[in-house]
Amino acid sequence: MNEIKVYDPRAFTSRFMPSRELESLLKGNLNKFLICRVEDMYQHVKQAVSASRSLTHSCLFLTEGSAVMKIGSEEYRIRKGEMLFVPAGQVFSFDIHDRNKGIFCNFHDDMLLGKYGNSELLKEFEFLKVWGKPHIELDKDTAGFVGHLFERMLQEYTEHGLEHMNILQPYLIALFCEVNKGYQPVLANQQTNAVSITNRFRELVFQNIRNRHMVSDYAAMLNISPSHLNKLVKMTTHKAPTKWIDETIVQEAKVLLSQSDFPISEVAIQVGFEDQSYFTRLFKRYEGMTPTEFRRMIKMS
Missing domain, CATH: 2.60.120.280 (Regulatory protein AraC)
Known part of the structure; x- marks a missing residue:
């Protein structure tokens, strides 16, 4: 890879x-x-x-x-x-x-x-x-x-x-x-344990996004239940763990689309999706355009 x-x-x-x-x-x-x-x-x-x-x-x-x-x-x-x-x-x-x-x-x-x-x-x-x-x-x-x-x-x-x-x-x-x-901390005035777990979760997502897309994967790495992780992350960031994961996948894909000539199907595989159509829908949901349209925009700029 x-x-x-x-x-x-x-x-x-x-x-x-x-x-x-x-x-x-x-x-x-x-x-x-x-x-x-x-x-x-x-x-x-x-x-x-x-x-x-x-x-x-x-x-x-x-x-x-x-x-x-x-x-x-x-x-x-x-x-x-x-x-x-x-x-x-x-x-x-x-x-x-x-x-x-x-x-x-x-x-x-x-x-x-x-x-x-x-x-x-x-x-x-x-x-x-x-x-x-x-x-x-x-x-x-x-x-x-x-x-x-x-x-x-x-x-x-x-x-x-x-x-x-x-x-x-x-x-x-x-x-x-x-x-x-x-500097104003991201999670100021929050419970210390919740902040620590949330920050560790975001760091793990950043490190493992190409092969781990499930909240349960990260909950296991943190030795807590998926429901507890979901509760803590939403409480401290007002954003569900699934959204943090999706946004990180899209950022990773944007780098590949910008820096490589990989076909869209290969970009999808690189960020952990065998199903190109699902990857395309996810990308468009967050960027408002398809991966192909995004790459065309980058080349024109």
Whole structure:
């Protein structure tokens, strides 16, 4: 079975924004860390970025204008002083018409580990989870602090690349701690056990969607009954587990339709359906068009 293509930063920039000028701004091991001005990067985007996913996390902080990006099954618009995160492995797409300025940063989990970090930070920063809230609105003071931290990292990276990780890593961690103060948890004010199970369910769906479509499968992995899982997920998210599963299937299919030339029947098989007609009905229910129509739209864009 062919795997959905997952881009590393170098492959992504080469595919969607090929430019020697941009290459000169990106230094060292891009799979570990990179930072640049939004206007310096996205002026080189020549085509809309169709459904894709990355090996690393990324974040966008705007100082002017606005930006629209689809992350998972939701579309987000951010403005000056706001941030948008795309966790590693999450499906994202965006068009080329936005006019804005700000900072773009891409980083591996390793940037939060090692000398100045620890594994607890990865648990604390919910916005780096595929089920977390990617859009964060910062108050004026926090936006100012975040802007200063980004500028300091950008200066260090521009002058020395990744040579001084003892500077870059603490600044990045401090920045995320500032962001975390303004972050509103997805399931705030809910029962702790229900939140924990729901978050684990969403993570398992993300990891197993190509071969597990039944609520009972995930209930078994969580050692609870399907009815109990259904109750907890609906209580905390106001959405049934079946809908979370269906939406994730559609996102997976959109990546395949965008990145491959597989026949629709093969795309259906790749996401776990032998019945192409059922897959087509499911896709149309959520996207308002058939897989064939979606692929045609992507090619035209």
